[in-house]
Amino acid sequence: MSREPLLRVEDLAFGYGARIVGSGVGFALSAGEVLCLLGPNGCGKTTLFKTVLGLLPMKAGRVxxxxxxxxxWPRARLARSIAYVPQAHAALFPFTVRDVVLMGRASRLKPFASPGRADHAAAEAALAALGIAHLAERVYTEVSGGERQLALIARALAGEPRLLVMDEPTASLDFGNQARVLGQIRRLAERGLGVILSTHDPGHAFLCADRVALLRDGRLAGLGPPSDTITPESLERLYGVEVAVVPVPGHGRSVCTPVLA
Structure with missing residues (x-):
């Protein structure tokens, strides 16, 4: 008997108000798997994520x-199952990194309750898992962009979800911090979480993803392993520019670069 996927999206239509942004989208995500969503600006990636997270009502289909x-499902139950990791940002208040991570326990608390011993233990475990326990007492607004992104991932992890939805987790990060965040995403999947993330760099899929979904004009234009799905032809159709996909010898991966005229 086959095991049910952690997440299944079936024939989903999504949008804002009366406007349909995308339709007919379907995919599944298993425990321990990373699915990378690629697509140009305005193709519906963020709207799709917000619909899966229950922040926008579905127009059709099922999650x-x-x-x-x-x-x-009540919002709290959905938040306990699917955690959201936004792009790194600078908070307005000088919370410590530990305080930011502890906020991930909100969905586990009763109304007006304060975090208890188990909540603090979960936050400490998440800090350790992401390798940022040494930053716990630092002010969140004063650490680097890469460290803030790791703190946001730790915040999501502290809630003990089964699934992580990550909206461009490497945006605005330098080359080294991009690599660190992608490495942590791969390690989270190895712990049994299901992860779906979006990125503007197709090469990132080769680094951390098991499968890739290509989204164009609100519809899936491809779905499968990176080596089969990310090709010069598919990327040119997706982004409208000529792209070279170059294998990296000895690594079983590839890098993607636009071909300039």
Whole structure:
């Protein structure tokens, strides 16, 4: 008997108000798997994520977690199952990194309750898992962009979700911090989490993803392993520019670069 995927999206239509941004989108995500979503600006990636997270109502189709439709789930239950990691940002208040990570326990608390021993233990475990325990007492607004991004991932992890949805987690990061964040994403999947992330760099999929979904004009234009899905032809159709996909000898991976006229 096959095991039900952690997440299944079936024939999903999504949008804002009366406007349909995308339709007919379907994919599944298993425990321990990373799915990378690629597509140009305005193709519907963020709207799709917000719909899966329950922040926008579905226009059609279904979102299922372990075989159960989430349509009638309370917000708190959905937040305990699917955690969201936004792009790194500078908070307005000088919280410590530990405080930011502890906020990830909000979905586990009763109304007006304060974090208890188990919540603090979960936050400490998340800090350690992301390798940033030494930053716990630092002010979140004063650490680097890469460290803030790792703190946001730790915040999501502290809530003990089964799934992570990550909206361009490497945006605005330098080359080294991009590599560190992608490495942590791969390690989270190895711990059994399901991860879906978006990025503007197709090469990132070769570094951390098991499968790739190509989104164009709100519809899936491809779905499969990176080596099969990310090709010069598919990227040119997706982005409208000529792209070279160059294998890296000895690594079983490739890098992608535009071909300038």
């Amino acid at each position: 299922l977690v372990e075989g159960e439709s989430v349509a009638r």
